[in-house]
Amino acid sequence: MKILVTVKEVATVEDEFEIEGTEIADQYLGADLNEWDDYAVEEAVQLQEAGVADEVVTVTIGPEDCEQTIRQALAKGADRAVRVWDDSLEGVDLLDVNAKTEILSAVVEEEDPDLVLTGVQAGDDSFGATGVSLAEEIGYQWGAVVNHLEHEFDGDVASVRRELEGGVEELTDIELPAALTIQTGINEPRYASLRGIRQAQRKELDVKSLADLGVDESAVDSDLELTDMYEPESESDVTVWEGSADETAAELGELLRDKGVAP
Amino acid sequence: MSDVLAVTDHRRGDLRDVSYEIITAGRQLADDTGGDLHLAVISGPVDDFAEKLNREGVDAIHTVSHGEEFNHDVYTQTITQLYDELAPQYILTPNSVNGLDYAPAVANELGLPVVTDTIGLSVNGETLTATREMYGGKVETTNELEGDAVVTIRGAEWPTADGTGDAVIEAFDAEIDEDAVGSTVNGFEEVGGGDVDISEADVLVSVGRGIEEEDNLELIHDLADALDATVSSSRPIVDNGWLPKNRQVGQSGKVVTPDVYIAIGISGAVQHVAGMKGSDTIVAINTDPNAPIMDIADYAIHDDLFDVVPALTDQFQ
Ligand SMILES: Cc1cc2nc3c(=O)[nH]c(=O)nc-3n(C[C@H](O)[C@H](O)[C@H](O)COP(=O)(O)OP(=O)(O)OC[C@H]3O[C@@H](n4cnc5c(N)ncnc54)[C@H](O)[C@@H]3O)c2cc1C
Numbered sequence: 291m292k293i294l295v296t297v298k299e300v301a302t303v304e305d306e307f308e309i310e311g312t313e314i315a316d317q318y319l320g321a322d323l324n325e326w327d328d329y330a331v332e333e334a335v336q337l338q339e340a341g342v343a344d345e346v347v348t349v350t351i352g353p354e355d356c357e358q359t360i361r362q363a364l365a366k367g368a369d370r371a372v373r374v375w376d377d378s379l380e381g382v383d384l385l386d387v388n389a390k391t392e393i394l395s396a397v398v399e400e401e402d403p404d405l406v407l408t409g410v411q412a413g414d415d416s417f418g419a420t421g422v423s424l425a426e427e428i429g430y431q432w433g434a435v436v437n438h439l440e441h442e443f444d445g446d447v448a449s450v451r452r453e454l455e456g457g458v459e460e461l462t463d464i465e466l467p468a469a470l471t472i473q474t475g476i477n478e479p480r481y482a483s484l485r486g487i488r489q490a491q492r493k494e495l496d497v498k499s500l501a502d503l504g505v506d507e508s509a510v511d512s513d514l515e516l517t518d519m520y521e522p523e524s525e526s527d528v529t530v531w532e533g534s535a536d537e538t539a540a541e542l543g544e545l546l547r548d549k550g551v552a553p
Numbered sequence: 554m555s556d557v558l559a560v561t562d563h564r565r566g567d568l569r570d571v572s573y574e575i576i577t578a579g580r581q582l583a584d585d586t587g588g589d590l591h592l593a594v595i596s597g598p599v600d601d602f603a604e605k606l607n608r609e610g611v612d613a614i615h616t617v618s619h620g621e622e623f624n625h626d627v628y629t630q631t632i633t634q635l636y637d638e639l640a641p642q643y644i645l646t647p648n649s650v651n652g653l654d655y656a657p658a659v660a661n662e663l664g665l666p667v668v669t670d671t672i673g674l675s676v677n678g679e680t681l682t683a684t685r686e687m688y689g690g691k692v693e694t695t696n697e698l699e700g701d702a703v704v705t706i707r708g709a710e711w712p713t714a715d716g717t718g719d720a721v722i723e724a725f726d727a728e729i730d731e732d733a734v735g736s737t738v739n740g741f742e743e744v745g746g747g748d749v750d751i752s753e754a755d756v757l758v759s760v761g762r763g764i765e766e767e768d769n770l771e772l773i774h775d776l777a778d779a780l781d782a783t784v785s786s787s788r789p790i791v792d793n794g795w796l797p798k799n800r801q802v803g804q805s806g807k808v809v810t811p812d813v814y815i816a817i818g819i820s821g822a823v824q825h826v827a828g829m830k831g832s833d834t835i836v837a838i839n840t841d842p843n844a845p846i847m848d849i850a851d852y853a854i855h856d857d858l859f860d861v862v863p864a865l866t867d868q869f870q
Contacts, residue, residue, distance in 0.1 A: 419657035426658040431735035434654035475792035513666035539864035
């Protein structure tokens, strides 16, 4: 079985930040592998270790800067990586679900995996829609918010649990080929070993342009346009206790006694 | 056209709250577009559901009796057929786990843009303006799109609709292609049971990723012991295996309403807040004064938990 894992470098934001136009100013941004993708990579690598998968390939849409982040997945055991980038993607501040679907589906068609694993959502823009949209586009079956995947496949069927609201899990069989969106907690993502990190530097990382994939440049024109970004207006009437830790702890202690809930 | 088609959510015989909220959101959109509000009720006891959903503002309810429980293929096929039949401007669905299992597929199949997890919506002519959050609630954005679209709405953002409506209730004859149904739901399982029921606690000492390491949890247990309180947590703590599932507060964990909820190193992501916003008094201990948890906290300490928590424990020993 061949597995394709979509991975994304997400922006992380410092506690204090400033907004410039429709973006957070660069100096307040950090970068990390998307939390949900980390679990998707781990699941794929575990399937490979169990002898179920014979190849794990990652795919990302991102500039050269993100290669270090993407190599984390290679260091954890993915075999090779594809990175899609194009001049036409430069400076695009929002790539909507349709645009990602069109680009990623071209990679899926080239790679022809049996299973596509994506994260449930990206921690920055949190659309939570690309995996299912992609599945529909390429004619795969799918399952959203999967928090358990049976490693023994019954023929061409994946047995999964979908995590619904309120502590209820849905037990579902999904025919392959399929795309599953992976929820945190499905496994315990490993830390890359030093050896893994060294090996990752030598693993294949293919860079493809839209033309290489036969995707028209118009694919990057999102239907959705980001028109404003602002800090949410706080409706809160929170009482903030100031002072040293001892002082603030004393305030809280008093509150608990007032409420009659502390001994 | 200018109509709105809103899809309702149910599970194991019960409509979920968001089904009544989506009536409010849908009515508001339909008022903006000057069109009708249609509801789709798919699978389960649809006639009973339709009766309950016939609230003020609903113009038509389309029932599709096919199976008992949610199946994304059935939903996707039905909704695309309803779109062809009714030609609405917007398809509105809940941003629930199941909503995310069909809304993107419906959008892609119909070649429509999709915007998810919206918290505010307005329409001006052909232009939809959707408000949503980014970076775990640190910022809000407005997003515009032209023409027809699929839109998912966040739960508990719109009030539930009430009153009695005079909607036309009709069975819609969807043609379900069984060969195209590629997934089968075999059942459900409740998880997170066990010895402790955090929803019964009067005081919850709740810990999040700010605790950094498993060993540091001792600070939290010490505080809970001193206060005779119960320990709960946000999701990452349970994902890491540091606490059992029955301690998780939030959308996929437990809903709790203690007298006092002390959120320690928890940012207040929407899925967490869904499980604790009904608490009587909320106290947040967080180094980030802008953390979203501050929006719902009654009291806050903007300081390092590693200083505040031991100081608090000391007072009760
Ligand atoms: C489908 C779905 C379902 C989900 N269900 C749930 C759910 O049921 N429950 C849930 O909780 N989450 C759920 N989540 C995850 C949710 O989106 C967040 O990722 C999660 O709640 C974040 O947990 P956190 O606040 O502990 O961590 P973070 O968001 O990382 O926040 C850590 C906080 O600690 C603060 N901090 C750091 N160091 C210190 C210090 N020394 N002193 C004081 N403060 C400090 C930081 O300022 C920050 O605010 C779900 C997500 C999805 C997609």
